[in-house]
Every structure is written in C-alpha cells, then in structure tokens.
Amino acid sequence: MKRRVELFLIILLPILGLLLLGGKIMNLNKRPDQKVTSSSSKKVVQKSKEEIKKEQIAFLKEHEREIVDYVKAQSPKVESVQIDWDETQMSDGGLTTPEYYMNVFGRINHIENSGWGVDIPMNENGTVNLKNMTMGDFISIDGVPIP
Template structure:
C-alpha cells in the first residue's frame, strides 16, 4: 500500500513537472493555437527603407549633382541592403546602407549610393550623409562605361 502511494506520488510529480515544461514552452497556451495579437514593431529594414523614401528628393538631388545630363532619378527600393564596411581591421569599419538606381528612365544606366550607419546595422541614420559608391554608368557596346 505504501509502495503504491509512493509510486503514484512520483508519477504525479513527473506529470506536473512535464506539464510545467510544456506550459512554459507553449507561447499560445490560451489562444487555441492562434497567434496572440501583439503590437508589431516595425522591422529595422522597413524603418531604414522608410527613412530613405522620406529623403528621396535629397537623394535624387545628390545624383543630379553628379552629372548635368541627369534629368530624372529612379531608385530601386528593393535593392536596399546593409553591408559591412571593411577598413583592414578585425572589427571592421561599421555598416553602410546601399541603394541602387538608374537615371533618365533608361534601364541601361545604374549607380549605387551609400548612407553610413554610425552604431549598428539596425539603426536609422541620425543625419543624412550620402556617398557615391558606384558612379553613374551606362551599358553600351557590350560593357559598362561612365555616363558622360
């Protein structure tokens, strides 16, 4: 009789312990398997893209200042990415947002701009600083040439 009670007690403790583990790991315990609604924070990539779109006119003016023949600028927003800056040291030189585009509605032109990030790859720049990462080029005669 005492052995049966001890066995039942141990079995009960094991079930309680396993139940506690399952409850802790199951994020949707009280939502019938549906995801709980929670405030969605904007993805860092989306924040950075929104920042660039907010400054689209300044970015376009920068590209226009590179060549007097540039009448219009089209950005490829899907090309935006964050890249490491290499400076020859093990820790690297930081991060930079890059954005590609073309000019004068010509699909055979391209350029790349860079916007440095000061602290980490998920930040939005505090101040807009623009670098010409790749100059304006045009595809002709089977190769890419500087746009003149």
C-alpha cells in the same frame, strides 16, 4: 572495487554536468533574430536586422528627394533619377571600415541599362546619416561611366 566506482563517479558527474550546461547554452543561442539583454529588472528586446532594414528603407523613402538631388548633382547629364527600392540593402564597410551602410541603387533618365549606387552610413544608434552619403557605384550607361 568500491573505491574505483567512487572515483569514476567523481570524475564522470562534473563532465556530465558540463555537457548538459553546454547543451542548454547552445540551445539558448539558437535564436539569431532576437537578442534579449537584461538591465536591472527590465528585459529589452533588440530588433532583428530585417526589422532595422525595413525602418531604414521607410526613412530613406521619406527623404527620397535628398538622394535624388545628390545623384543629379553628380552629372549635368542626369535629368531624372529612379530608385530601385527592392535592391536597397544593408551592408558593412568590410574589414577596413567596420561601419554599416544602406546601399541604394537605381537608374537615370529612364534608361534601362543605366545605373548608380549611393552608400549612406548608419550611426551607432542605427539611424541613417544622409549628410555623409557617397557614390558607391558611379553613374553609368551600359557599364560606361558618364561624366
């Protein structure tokens, strides 16, 4: 009987240890907004996606003229460009293009039912690459593309 108890404890203790360790690891992973990485004796806190997005939008607002000029260059019918900063978002290219983009949207010529979208790729270090922006949504009025 004593031998059975000893075997039971020998089997049960490692299992309990693994369960406790697994619970501790899961508890550490419940902070999606911050990632702490350590390099030597320093701890580095990486920024959350929301903080990165705010920084990128601030950068884009400083370079608004370049975005406006790019949209205007797409059609001679574009006289003015309005950017909807509230609709600006960060996205990835999906399965085929694993890059990250800032998607900027707006209207043209103060027309309520007009629209356009520009995709601006982000470099690996998180900076926006304005030189490689492309039209993600072509310029349209009432859903009809304009030449």
